[in-house]
Amino acid sequence: MSEVEILYLLALQSIEGVGDITAKKLLNHCGTAEEVFKSTPSQLALIDGIGKKTIQNIHNKSAFKEAENELQFIKKEDIKVLFYKDDDYPEKLKHCIDGPLLLFTSGKINLQQKKILSIVGTRQVTSYGIDFCKKFIEDLAPLDPIIVSGFAYGVDIVAHQAAMDNGLQTIGVLAHGLNQIYPKTHKKYMSKMESNGGFMTDFWSTSNPDKENFIKRNRIVAGISEATIVIESADKGGSLVTATMANDYNREVFAVPGRATDRYSQGCNTLIKTQKANLLTNAADLIYNLNWDIAKKEKPIQKQLFVTLEPEEQNLFDFLKTNGKEHIDIIAMESNIPVFKLSSLLLNMELKGVVRPLPGKVFEII
Template identity: 45%
Template sequence: MNIEAEDELLYRIALTHTDQIGYKFGRRLLHLFGSAKAIFNASPKQLKTIEGIGETKAKLFSAAPDLKKAAVEVEFILKHNIQPLFILDDNYPEKLKECDDAPLMLYYKGTQPLKHKKMVAIIGSRENTDYGARMTEELIEGLKLEDIIIISGLALGIDGIAHRKALQTGLPTIAVVAHGLDTIYPPQHKHIAREMVKHGGLLTEYPSKTIPDKYNFPMRNRIVAGLSDVTIVVETAKKGGAMITAKLAASYNREVAAFPGRTIDKKSEGCNYLIRTNIAQLITGADDLLEMMNWKNDNHGKAVQAKLFNHLTDEEMKIADVLGNAEGMHIDELLLKSSFNPAQLSAMLLTMELNGAVKALPGKRFRMT
């Protein structure tokens, strides 16, 4: 790392340590000034002209940033071969960058690039049943020949089972943790974590010496949801971290899937709720997931799609052009981008769905098959 890059890194870390600077406001300042150092070098007069910055916030930046604390973090990063990923960097995960509450800074230790085409989050209860363990293992077994990265949170229960099974089958797996990379929580998963660094990685938004505080876990969940193309809930009660992650994924317009369970099973109550309310699509295994995501027989799918296009009307082709390669577009966005009224659009989407050209997704979203 050259001197100029290390200097900017110091200011980037200092920015993340600055009080009252949230993710959205931090991104706005970076857009206006271009770099973290430029923000701190701005005059109070410049800062106060920005909407949302009053006297108090202007003083925060006018005061000298805590570069000593930041320097300690840089030393830790360099010593332990940790990769800092800033929101302005090209190697910052694109899918996560699309989320307006994405962290300004990530710390990553691993071998697997984070800009991967297919990323699947597998999450669930810390107190799983035998059914939950079996569904998790069978799902990952069914995905072992796919070019997929498994994402989870390294917690006890379904998370740990997912990471362990991914390692056994040779699938790369990444854990998003709720603490600094100077520790591993829970300690029972230290061995798994060591293996994951070689065959995936560990990711966090928290600097070293950050303990696994209970408030960090819901924040961690948004990264799991934001990184992934699809979040799969294997088993969960109606309240818990997995439910938070699933709802966050839906709010980011990402796919959500869930395994159904018996109505009398409390550990499946959350999954059944997600399916019943159309937040999640019901799946029973890897084949369902691949079909849901249009990842099954990709080459065959392209040939079928080309054949289907020959049978589309001119109006339906307009819809196909708008949908393009989108993983899922909400009907409201489709209305805005097309010239049809709601009744016309709904009728044509139904026809296209019946003809196999369009797939309806949870949350009133659609994509081409």
């Protein structure tokens, strides 16, 4: 885009009462941001949902002073600006009704023909969450996905570091402008991040990391990717908000289960229990559910070799091998095992990596 186009789009953004949805409506009607400002009040009044107050604000020239200041910052810091109709704007975000009109990025981000995953979770990540996150990303590395997170404490920074350790692109989605970094202690990761992906935000340099900005930021995390993974979460928190947004965008959501007594597994367990997330025990679960092709990869995910099964487990394995995927009630009836006992056996087999649960209480062998 030219500087003039960016200036008019920034001016459009700065108008009071014009958010991403309204801005897109104006652009769809007028064609360009410049034409929005050149349109007469009577022309703008024809647009559904555009009232007198908004029209008055559009013709208030003060918007351009703020836009000019932001444009100077963008030029000085060599920030890349992505318009929602650009080819290099994240494809999946284009289909989110409230997706950002503009994205500001730094680093070496390349989204073309890439699998994109968002990983979120508690800031109070446990050793269980850390170990799972590192192993999960290591096992996915042959598929070369981009790992997206919020660059916060806890699960976020673990995911970013694990991605970089495995040579993957990683993107930190920020809740403020690119003139600062939050938390400040993570500044030490910036250089490596920008060499292995970078940072993305829809906030101007005048925005601070205020509480409400993190919720707004989460729509990018949820909307940009094919799936959102929640690794650990308490029963309330931003990770669950992101999971809800991902569901609203018709994205896949996965959650890592934990013990019922663990505080930071309660949110994940609830997501699974209420069928708002697929159960995730390893990378193979995600690969299967997303139908990713790993046939030509150098390091495909494999189940554990030489697994020792108890006699009842072996019988269940043989049954599923013969019959394919089956509902738990059918398995119980055909194997003559009570459901309460069968659930325990299947869980043990799942932990051994020989069976996998599917939506609707269906199981199959891996």
